[in-house]
Amino acid sequence: MNFDIRKYIDKEITKKEAFNLCNLKGNDLLYLFAAADEVRNKYCGNVLEICTITNAKSGKCSENCKFCAQSVFYNTGVKSYPLKDKETLKKEFYEAYKNGSTRFGIVTSGKSFEYGTYDFNVIIDFIKEIMSEKPEAEICCSLGLLGEKEMSALKKAGASRYHCNIQTSSEKYSVFAASTHSFEDRINTVKNAQKSGLQVCCGGIIGMGETWEDRINMAFALKELNPQGIPINILNPIKGTPLENRNFLSPEEVLKTIAIFRLILKDKNIKIAAGRESVFKDFMGSGFLSGANGMLTGGYLTVKGRNIEDDLKFIKNIENLWNNI
Template identity: 55%
Template sequence: MNKINIRKFIDREITPEEALALTKINGLQLIELFAVANEIRKKYCGNKVHTCTISNAKSGRCEEDCKFCAQSVHYNTNVLSYDLKTKEVLSEEYINAEKLGSSKFGIITSGRSIKKGSKDYSDIKKFLEDTKSKGKNIDLCCSLGLLNKDELLELKESGMTRFHCNLQTSVGAYEDIVATTHKIKDRIETIKAAKEVGLEVCSGGIIGMGESWEDRIEMAYTLKELGVDGIPINILNPISGTPHGERKHLSMDEILKTIAIYRIIFKDKVIKIGAGRESILKDFTGMAFLSGANGMLVGGYLTTKGRDSQEDFNLIDSIKKLWE
């Protein structure tokens, strides 16, 4: 293929067709792609590493049949299951995240949704109100499934500043990962409702589930159209017992190429590396931050233990030195 002028995308928007053409880059021009993505990150986002600490606030027994998820009741994964953590436990975790220096603290619950009128909804609302009344120093984010506009507005007024709802993959490929229990339009409607009430939205997906490059580009432009504020890129870490349990890991160049192309598409947004950072990227984590990433989860994930939090912040110091 003819060599692509990648640098032209530093100062102008890239079309879906042009983004798809970048997926065919290989060899030495990959290094140029990573360098341009890093230059865009620096120009539009600066040298801040955005961090988020999450609480797996309610685990397991999820009625949805997402094929990648260890928490689905449809699969035998032996994941730890428990009811919603108490307000006291969540408050302690919030304080620990604050001490660590995280930018955000996220409450993540399993299940289709935490609906208004339930005890779980009331308890989360009370936690948000109490934390807000004390003068929160880090933003409060929630991932509570498929909510409506009234619920999102009420939670915003209680103290939630950002709502998380991943698309996971493209509209076209969604039925390949969630066969029966809900549709991607349910997620899109939740994201639209969150934006309508003035919440920031964090939404991305998982790469490595058998999707095509076309699917990854389609997902990116759907997210762009929805106006999301942060884009987490998770790398599938196959979990035994799920339908994706035997999949092979993506190659490093494919992961880094995805991050770089997303940075070119989302010039001024936070692109956050989530699941798979320690287990799959490993020694290539630094390269992810030289290829356009500028955010990461610290202190562990949902059903997978992360690195020690202090090690994560030591890594952040190293990233900042790489950026200098």
């Protein structure tokens, strides 16, 4: 190893320095993972944040996101249904809460919602009812590309965080993500949420064919946006989408990505989201010894996740390990 990775535990890393880390191999990777884990411990502590999402409205999306089973542009056989009613959402919320989730995310297909429409009002009423019952878990929303008026209504109702991924680098957004809306549309959505006082969860997807430069550029774009949560999704190629023939990334490449993101985004909640089961299998714990400190449980919209009981045992084991290292 030609340089000391541990210096980045306290030092801000430049884009050039981060890119140099992408070339690490062999034993040098172990030093990278250890440094990332130390950064996680120093800036975030030893608590693993658990989130659960519900696919509250599925399919028939007008956008052509190339990784997504719910786009009307692709024939994926995904089940389509309208917005779930409040009672169904409440049942799912309390099930997630019982299983230890501190955040419950309402995710809907489609480009956006407009203030005052029936579906938007259902979501607002659901949030108000849940928050009036004062649960310890919080509600997050992922409802597409919303404006300030809609964001303010969500905040006023009691939502705490808005989720909108930038997916990849700005240079490759139309190549790997979508062309029916722009990278700037997503940036503006994040800023609209922040203006309203909502926290933000914003990350992306790796494994779409992007380069290391794209990943580093995405990480620094996220650093500039300053979200509280950063989900790292690993592409799960879905038949019928333009990315159906992509191969899964190797565990080594995913771990390297997580570790470098941690060195760039020191105090953020970095969550391993979709794809973790397929890539890591029995070695999932390695992601949480390489910089990650959050995860999604209970599934990923159209893709089933791991058994919740197995996840809960896993989470307990990881936190015990963190606290005894």
